[in-house]
Amino acid sequence: MRLGVLDVGSNTVHLLVVDAHPGACPLPAHSHKTELRLAELLDAEGSITGHGVERLVAVTAEALAVAEDKGCEEVLPFATSAVREARNAEGVLARIKDETGVDLQVLTGPEEARLTFLAARRWYGWSAGKLLLLDIGGGSLEVAYGMDEEPDTAVSLPLGAGRLTAGWLPGDPPDPAGVKALRRHVRAEIARTVGEFARFGRPDHVVATSKTFKQLARIAGAPGSGEGRYVQRVLSRTSLEEWVPKLSAMTVEQRRGLPGVSPGRAPQLLAGALVAEAAMDLFGIPELEICPWALREGVILRRLDHLPTG
Known part of the structure; x- marks a missing residue:
């Protein structure tokens, strides 16, 4: 159908x-x-x-x-x-x-996280083991963790790239003091949730979805979309830490010139990078993989699960 x-x-x-x-x-x-x-x-x-x-x-x-x-x-x-x-x-x-x-x-924030987690689990399969998922949207950050298709824990934080850009980074290029204040705010918000996930142990595989993560991986050297959805794309914390100060010094127009960065998302890229960097640091993630499926696919898969077979 x-x-x-x-x-x-x-x-x-x-x-x-x-x-x-x-x-x-x-x-x-x-x-x-x-x-x-x-x-x-x-x-x-x-x-x-x-x-x-x-x-x-x-x-x-x-x-x-x-x-x-x-x-x-x-x-x-x-x-x-x-x-x-x-x-x-x-x-x-x-x-x-x-x-x-x-x-x-x-959808509630936790529902977003659970459906996105379902999509990632179906993409990678059971062999991925304990899966940790990160997703940065325009309004929120979703984090989910688990062994099964339903995560053991899932949270949604008000740390979306669009929300933070509008509220914290109005300048072009942004004011360094504003960037520093946003960095503190993001890390404090994420740090409150780390303990909830730590009690489940280290994940076997860490994945990220969303346009923000895809663009950050692309500027850090991951293959472009033209190479197909099945090509592995990864983002390392080391690369991200190198890019954050560069993005902080760039104007929106300069960010638009980066590989894989869409014009409409360029203003939000720095805020998204600060969230991604903080999450990878506080959760102890040296490298993550970009998952081609996300929330929309999760909604589709959940609907298909409720259709009769045959």
């Missing part, structure tokens, strides 16, 4: 169309993205602005039309931190449903 998964995130609204059935690997058939940056369309009280709601409704309707054109039998719509934390989330969701018919399901 052909499924669509509609991901309303802090940075983009992304429709992923796949051909899938229970017991088989979902095969990507089409991708439709719109850069919306919901995290930046908030008023002083934390509500999505009128313009932001209008844009979200229009983009959702557009994605639904694309899903119909591509022959999707079912669309799985969900939203993450930007909608979840908006003060007017209930009204926004009601309006989307009234005007588009889409019943947008809002």
